[in-house]
Amino acid sequence: MNGGANYKTITALIVDDEPPMREQLRARLREVWPELMIVGEAGNGLEAVTQAGMLRPDIVFLDIRMPGQTGLEAARFLMQQCHIVFVTAYDEYAVHAFEQGALDYLLKPIDAERLRRTCGRLQERIAHLQRASAVPENIEQLLQQLVQHAQGGTGKRDYLRWIQASSGTSLRMISTREVLFFQSDEKYTRVQTEHSEVLIRKTLKELEDELDPSEFWRIHRSTLVRVDAIVAVARDMRGRQMITLRNHAERLEVSRNHSHLFQQM
Numbered sequence: 001m002n003g004g005a006n007y008k009t010i011t012a013l014i015v016d017d018e019p020p021m022r023e024q025l026r027a028r029l030r031e032v033w034p035e036l037m038i039v040g041e042a043g044n045g046l047e048a049v050t051q052a053g054m055l056r057p058d059i060v061f062l063d064i065r066m067p068g069q070t071g072l073e074a075a076r077f078l079m080q081q082c083h084i085v086f087v088t089a090y091d092e093y094a095v096h097a098f099e100q101g102a103l104d105y106l107l108k109p110i111d112a113e114r115l116r117r118t119c120g121r122l123q124e125r126i127a128h129l130q131r132a133s134a135v136p137e138n139i140e141q142l143l144q145q146l147v148q149h150a151q152g153g154t155g156k157r158d159y160l161r162w163i164q165a166s167s168g169t170s171l172r173m174i175s176t177r178e179v180l181f182f183q184s185d186e187k188y189t190r191v192q193t194e195h196s197e198v199l200i201r202k203t204l205k206e207l208e209d210e211l212d213p214s215e216f217w218r219i220h221r222s223t224l225v226r227v228d229a230i231v232a233v234a235r236d237m238r239g240r241q242m243i244t245l246r247n248h249a250e251r252l253e254v255s256r257n258h259s260h261l262f263q264q265m
Contacts, residue, residue: 010126011039013055015048015071016063016087025061025087025110032116033123045069049077053187057082058126064088064097072096077188080166080198083122160210163191165198172198176215180245181252182207182224194247219243220255233262 012029016022022041029036039055042048046069052060060082064071072093075084079101086097089108097105103125104118163174178193184204191198208218216224225243232244233254241254241262254262 008130009037010035010059010123011037011055011057012059012061013040013042013048013051013057013082014038014061015042015045015066015074016061017043017066018063019043021063021087021108028110028112028115029061029119032112033119036119045071045074048074052078052081059083059085059122061085061087064090064093075102076197077199083125085118085122159212159215160207163200163202165191165200174198176211176226180226180229180248182216183252184222192248192250217258217261219258219261220253221257223252225252 014022014025016025026038026041029038036059039057040051042051044066048060048062048071049069060078062071062075062078062084064086065088071086071088075086075097078084084102085104085106086093086102087106087108087110091107094105103122106114106118161176163176163179165172165174174191174193180192180194182204183190183192187201188199189202189204189207191200204218204222204224208216208224211224215227217227219225225245229245229248230243231246233241234244236242241259243252243254245252
């Protein structure tokens with residue numbers, strides 16, 4: 001199979017909790033797609049997300065049933081960064097897998113011809129995206145100018161109104177009006193809207209400096225929440241202040257350092 005000499009080398013990450021299965025898949029991939037570069041392996045979903053963040057593979061071959069974080073849970077984060085192919089011994093997860101954006105769903109033991117067809121689809125998809133991304137190098141600058149124009153010049157400070165989130169080789173623009181909250185760990189910040197979530201590489205401190213403080217409050221060292229998305233604040237059985245948001249089941253904790261925002265409690 002031709003790996004696409006005119007484009008960058010395509011890379012992949014193999015994720016399975018059983019080392020023999022990882023080696024078997026690596027061997028099969030060498031047979032059907034020798035140009036593919038396997039850049040790493042992982043034994044569970046959490047390792048997969050960490051490795052993908054560091055290695056930036058184009059493809060992740062992902063088992064489902066693994067200790068700790070499952071493949072389906074990891075896919076929620078990986079689908080924004082790479083193409084996902086599930087490789088599992090269980091067929092009952094297929095619907096959930098495709099809901100997570102999987103390109104394909106392979107059953108163990110791996111059939112060489114079936115894997116060959118999957119690799120062909122991957123090559124076609126990636127080549128198409130690479131051709132589509134052959135746009136002027138200053139596209140991000142042009143997008144930024146578009147954002148600035150949309151924000152307008154009122155003489156007031158121009159607060160951040162749009163979030164840029166990478167999705168493969170494209171950029172997704174999310175209005176801050178749609179955001180319910182931002183939640184950050186050491187490497188990524190989760191952007192949660194009513195209908196979806198994405199991960200970005202901007203830190204919470206950077207966002208706090210750029211967002212309108214009358215619209216977004218920091219309620220925890222890892223959380224910024226949109227004020228008008230709050231519908232209730234109540235204490236749980238442990239005495240913690242917990243925020244309920246509109247149209248979102250997850251509740252957010254208010255840390256003691258920020259409890260003054262809700263002094264009436």
